Amino acid sequence: MIKQAPLLAVENLAVSFAEQPILSGVNFTLEQGKTLAIVGESGSGKSLTALSILQLLPYPHAHHPAGSIYFQGQPLMGKAEKVLEAIRGNQISMIFQEPMTSLNPLHSIEKQIAETLLLHKGLTGRAAQLRTIELLELVGIERPKERLKAYPHELSGGQRQRVMIAMALANEPNLLIADEPTTALDATIQKQILTLLKSLQQKLNMGILLITHDLNIVRQFADDVLVMCKGQQVEYQATQRVFTRPQHEYTKTLLNAVPTGTMPALVDPKVILTAYKMSVSFPIKKNFWGKVVKSSHVVKAVSLTIHKGETLAIVGESGSGKSTLAQAILQLNKHTGEVVYLGETLDKLDKNNLQRMRQQLQIVFQDPYASLSPRMSVRDIVAEGLQVFKVHNHLSERAIDEQVKEVLLKVGLDSGAENRYPHQFSGGQRQRIAIARALILKPKLIVLDEPTSALDRSIQKQIIELLKSLQQEFELSYLFISHDLSVVRAISHRVLVLKSGKVVEQGSTSEIFENAMHSYTQKLLSSVVL
Template sequence: MLTSPLLSVQDLSVAFRSRGERGETVETTVVDRISFDLAAGETLALVGESGSGKSVTALSIPRLLPYPAAHHPSGRILLKGRDLLAASDDEMRRVRGDDVSMVFQEPMTSLNPLHTIESQIGETLELHRGLRRHEARARTLELLNLVGIREPESRLGAYPHQLSGGQRQRVMIAMALANEPELFIADEPTTALDVTVQAQILALLAELKARSNMAMLFITHDLGIVRKVADRVCVMTKGRIVETGPVAEVFADPQHEYTKRLLAAEPAGRANPVAPDAPQVVEAGPIKVHFPIRRGFLRKIVGHVKAVDGVSVSVREGETLGIVGESGSGKTTLGLALLRLTRSDGPIVVLGRRLDGLAEKALRPLRRDMQIVFQDPYGSLSPRLSVAEIVEEGLAVQNRSLGADERREAAARALADVGLDPATMLDRYPHEFSGGQRQRIAIARAMALGPRLVVLDEPTSALDQSVQAQIVALLRRLQAERKLAYLFISHDLKVVRALSNRVLVMQDGKVVEEGSADDIFERPEQAYTKALIAAAMGLEAAGTNGAVRE
């Protein structure tokens, strides 16, 4: 460690002010007198459960907290000896552009939905580097290629909603790296990425760090990633750092009880058995979802993106079908098509009724039986509704006979089912919760309606390992009690293994392999499947011929 660290956080506290029931000011401390140093060329990981204060700590460094609601009762944040908490707004704008870059946990809410990818990356280069339009375009292409976007020229004119979750996250990383910062803050940068691309991004960050002597502050719930990328680790809980040290030492011989519990927590067990006579809940296919490619002044159709190309799916009562594959392989589009949330061609039969020919009005009463938990919990929860209103909304639409008190009781039960305290959370708003807590609220909203089929699109991607294990156990219990059919979409193969009866492997919109979870994980036949599993195990996945690129 250098005697003068690049970043020094000293005795930092963060508190939020809010209004109490009687209008009084209530102050809640979420980070309590923490200290750590970070040297140039070093990677420090902040780990801990959702709500432990990791992201708030990270946001404090470039001063991106919602001031003045948030403030710092104590502490200093020194970057190259300069106290950022005392810096002017103009100074901070220069710091954010030149010295510090940050990748956020939820790329869909961080990217401007009205601007193309080229304009968003180019804006950074033009403002802070003074590049001309053609120079910014060339550098943008270079950055997109660097982070593994296939055919970057075709993505320049795309809008964020036209990219997969993993592609959006890689665009965010490209933007953050555009100005070659001295300090790179990564808040769950691989949350939305499949295992092969995750390995690629981690290797890229390691290469950039070594080449430019860049310091990295890495916030993650994935302890496997910490082992791969970090030099030192700080373990946080309830706003405090309870243990810190070299990664190898802390992981091999943890001293604090919380650290021991965190390291021991991992999704385990196997899927619930399916009754031999269990009826089919979903039977669909072959399904096709093709998006037109339009070019030129008249927006003429010149081709199609075959997001889903002839995929057949069946799920029985009480069964979980895991859908795995790289970002952009068509997993989420398939789930949306089965619920008739995106247009598709091909037969879809749910609970014995064919859906693909029904109008929206005819579909509405059937939606109670078909629910979805989206990948991005912040984007799917209305910021203007309280948690009670969010969970009650579906109940109000689907069961008009319920009174206000009955709906509130049902919402409280749903929150308790996913491990949240309804007494303290029903009347709060999404921005007051961590990413993991928001995901549990999204699960509660889906389960409140008592569905028969639930599409789970990366439901554990925002959760730390201990909460992942709790959610997997919760989903198993709810499935056993209610005989739910799950379509489980995920890039986290450990969670897929723990929850799925059968697994379907997708690549470029097609199914490359399908079978029981035991067969797929223990006896994979296709090279692509073997590469996915090898990457998840942290092994070299050689010979994939570029399959990990998008």
């Protein structure tokens, strides 16, 4: 009897950029209906491996000095672009790590999903629209018919990620490559999506190559685990064995890197910022004359206070208004309500005085690739704030360089990073650049919008410890937005729970985690994948 070839086989894979070796010695197989997880720190080569399978690297600058990749027994390396185009999005689909940069900002959600249906299935018109609505419902998008005409910037990070998943599943592929598929998702949606992928896997007998830094997800959903470190494969075995009897020291380090600890209560802290009855709505329908006749109310009369040296965490499902509220507090979108910072009402400041305040009120955005200029070096990105706020007037170029190097080292980036560009870094490394850009101005309040969502657990733990130490040293205050409740518990003093734009519960971190009163908060806590 002839043995059937595995769905995917990677043999001695190597990747180099120009003459610089980046990845080598990667070997694994994936059977139909099974899930293989690739784990490792940011920059370990996880995404490079995935992109090599679909031949999506920047060839010829990138090349493969060695190795072979077989899909259903057929080689993929060296195939003509036309052949690869027929496979991509049809037999092999990929969920990319950063949905904001993977979705076309000029096209509606309907058009982008329908495009793959037309290309591979020939669906058009009403049939394509019905299938698109079905896919959006499948991945948990509320009111899918209303979302058809929405553009990526009108969706939250989690909603964009679900659209990416819908596109990947549109043609029911044999192999799904999921690169951090739940990074931007809150705990409840994360669990729904992973359960959905598992049920579709069983229905379609689909193989899943799962790239993630969340080891809790790996333990529950993967059959086998491949551990990577600095472009090398260091361990490859069954999931249960990895968690019970890890062989490599690096694997043991990853398993021990879960964020832990709690924040001590603050003693009579000074209030530095108060937001009163903040409301934000977005127009979703206009009449012939351009007058808004229908609006979506995203934030509804939210009030909060932030104290000196305190971390206030905002939690809630994707689309609950967390990021919109934070942007309103920083005067980055239209809103009603009032924000008072150190006795000054920000809503009443003119443009120049508001600009002056921005040095003290910084933000780290959820999607680092979208917020970093691809044309600027890391040195210029991080130093830009010094120039914008004229902090550099008394600093020489050498002094600025030293400050940039110092803050990059603090966030865990090696010497020499300042001379490179954002596209030369992994997702996690780009997030650290974004954190460094905010830290260099030594602000009093930093809004951290999912600052660790793209980071693996070991780097996550380092960043949390870094944020804690900076907070103590400079009495920094943080408004911390996250769907990762283990991170929230480790870094926050107080927690505010949002649901559909309204505050449903707030209190000290210990009160919320140990004695949550509202059913929605209880649901969030029970949805953590453990």
